[in-house]
Amino acid sequence: MKKNQYMNPYLAGFFLGLLLLVTIFITGRGLGASGAIKSGVIATVTSIAPSHTGNTHYYTEYSEEHKESPLKNWLVFEVIGVVIGAFASGLISDRTGIVLEHSPRITKNVRITAALFGGLFFGLGSQLGRGCTSGAALSGMGVLSTGGIVTMLAIFGGAYLFAYFFRKLWI
Amino acid sequence: MAPLVPDIIGNELNLFVALLIGIAFGFILEQAGFSTSKKLVGMFYGYDFTVLRVFFTAGLTAMIGVIAFGHFGLLDLNLIYINPFYIWSAIAGGLIMGLGFVVGGFCPGTSVCAAAIGKVDAMIFIAGSFIGVFIFAEGYPFFEDFYKSGFVGYPHIFETLGMSQAAFAVLLTIIAVAAFFITTLIESKVNGKTNPEFMPAKLYYGIAMVVIIISFSAFLMPERQSDIINRSSDQTIMKSFQPEYMTADEFAFRLIDADKNLRIIDLRSPEEYKEMNFPNSINMTKKDLFGKNGNTVFSKKNAVYVLIADNEEIEKQSAYIASEIGYENVFILSGGINGFKESIINFQKPENTGSRQEADVNRFREKASILIPEIIKANKDKGTPKKKESKRVLGGC
Structure with a gap:
């Protein structure tokens, strides 16, 4: 493979599928990402304002389900792995470096604002939809769950629906 | 018999497994090109359908594997996690995520992957998603009723559609192959040139044939459990x-x-x-x-x-x-x-x-x-x- 070149998408998809299959085989659940962010938020709020978490329904519901520290969580460890794995891949293919990537048609500030709000929507949506592209859409498809597949269709459908209005950000 | 957790692999070891799986996950995502927002949003503007190809292939591979493992009695499908289905929050949450996708250019998993190789926009996206989750947590009393409305249970898609598991797998495989073909045409048109990297090679025709044969054989063979039960009353x-x-x-x-x-x-x-x-x-x-x-x-x-x-x-x-x-x-x-x-x-x-x-x-x-x-x-x-x-x-x- 040439340096800098990406893997063939079908091959990458095949590997990703095998990984998902192995994950389901070993753990009985699929891959995820937004759950780790949720754990991160809960851990942060718990350590900054412990009395607050005791009063808010959301945090108490979470701590009822998770007896241990919110950071001692499968998805948190998995996401730490993602950082290591992606960095290793970036090193091998020579793609590392601090950059703010944006379309030449927009300024840095526009990209920063868009990334921030994009993350905000995704974070909010992933909680409402009980999972993101990994946990709901991809894993949901793997285990053939209606909930996951409906969320997947809504994510991609929503993206196509809104794509036109934000085209200036990209093309 | 799988899943191996918690009987064969304990909960502590499982966290180490999580780390290893995460490493492989991050590596594959980065190799596929999921560490740049330009590539990720490409499918919504027609210039790069990498996401669709990787995503659909991965979903199908895992799905066929899960069905096959279940079919041959290696994996207990009654024990694996099935996403709960709350109609309204699944749709609304998905739409909001779709909005986040085209505005921010990432999804949570890919943003972590991109941030790991130094993409500043991805780091900002992650910060944004922390804020988003925080807003949801703080506004939970406001969201809660909607969040918990329209609960259907833990249905499988083939049950919802009223077809057999194998029939659904075959149907989805056909849809995927059609989508790969059509999106390649769209991509060539938008970019004004054919990209040979994306054209299916002989190897992939071979793999596709094997998968089709396996899925058809699974389709024709009766499901093991009901088959044995039927024979026991013969x-x-x-x-x-x-x-x-x-x-x-x-x-x-x-x-x-x-x-x-x-x-x-x-x-x-x-x-x-x-x-x-x-x-x-x-x-x-x-x-x-x-x-x-x-x-x-x-x-x-x-x-x-x-x-x-x-x-x-x-x-x-x-x-x-x-x-x-x-x-x-x-x-x-x-x-x-x-x-x-x-x-x-x-x-x-x-x-x-x-x-x-x-x-x-x-x-x-x-x-x-x-x-x-x-x-x-x-x-x-x-x-x-x-x-x-x-x-x-x-x-x-």
């Missing part, structure tokens, strides 16, 4: 099936002896079981014999398994299922529980005893007819043993 098959018998006397002897190796599988209804049961027994249905629970019950070393039911016929059917699954040391109680009651529990000493051996047997039965009801009573006083079951994996994203 008269001709059952006539030629020879189970191993345990006589009522031996059963009684082992009970009195408090034989630790004796495992009694009680096939009666839970009500009947609750009313009267033997020590060291477990109440199971035909279906319970399958899956991880069944495997656990039948995997004890040196154990002798006795299937009991009211009559021999039901015992024989379940013995057939057990032997088809591959369980060993499985016996059936000759005469069933009814026969056992007749010859042991309600033993009536015959007037004229024959040979000396018969007299010995009668003496034993007489003793047993007193001891066994006591054993049953003592067992009942201990309370009905709870059905131990492996639980479906819970918790999600």
Whole structure:
């Protein structure tokens, strides 16, 4: 493979599928990402304002389900792995470096604002939809769950629906 | 039988497994090009369908693998995590995520991947998603009713659509191949040139053929569990099936002896079981014999398994299922529980005893007819043993 070149998408998809299959085989659940962010938020709020978490329904519901520290969580460890794995891949293919990537048609500030709000929507949506592209859409498809597949269709459908209005950000 | 967690891999080791899986996940995502927002949003503007290709291929591969593992009895599909389906929040949450996708250019997993190689926009996206989750957490009282509305349960997509699992897999494979073909055409048109990297090579035709053959063969072969159950009620098959018998006397002897190796599988209804049961027994249905629970019950070393039911016929059917699954040391109680009651529990000493051996047997039965009801009573006083079951994996994203 040439340096800098990406893997063939079908091959990458095949590997990703095998990984998902192995994950389901070993753990009985699929891959995820937004759950780790949720754990991160809960851990942060718990350590900054412990009395607050005791009063808010959301945090108490979470701590009822998770007896241990919110950071001692499968998805948190998995996401730490993602950082290591992606960095290793970036090193091998020579793609590392601090950059703010944006379309030449927009300024840095526009990209920063868009990334921030994009993350905000995704974070909010992933909680409402009980999972993101990994946990709901991809894993949901793997285990053939209606909930996951409906969320997947809504994510991609929503993206196509809104794509036109934000085209200036990209093309 | 999988899943391996929590019985084979403990919860602590599972966290280490999570780290390894994460490393592979991050590596693959980055290699696929998911570390740049430009590539990620490409499919929404028609210039780069990498996301669709990777995503669809991955989903199909995993799905076909899960179906195949389930089909051949390697993975208990009743134990794996199925996303709960709340109609309204699934749709609304998905739409908001779609908005986030085209505005931010990432999704949570890919943003972590991109941030790892130094993309500042990805780091900002992650910060944004922390804020988003925080808003949801703080505004939970406001969202809660909507969040929990329209709960349908944990349905599978093929059930929702009213088709068989295999038929759905074939249908989705066809849709995927069509989508790959059409999006390649769109991409060439938008970019004004054909990109040879994305054209399917011979190797992929080969892989596609293998997958299609496997999925069709799975489609044609009946599902293992229902197939075995069906065959167990087939008269001709059952006539030629020879189970191993345990006589009522031996059963009684082992009970009195408090034989630790004796495992009694009680096939009666839970009500009947609750009313009267033997020590060291477990109440199971035909279906319970399958899956991880069944495997656990039948995997004890040196154990002798006795299937009991009211009559021999039901015992024989379940013995057939057990032997088809591959369980060993499985016996059936000759005469069933009814026969056992007749010859042991309600033993009536015959007037004229024959040979000396018969007299010995009668003496034993007489003793047993007193001891066994006591054993049953003592067992009942201990309370009905709870059905131990492996639980479906819970918790999600």
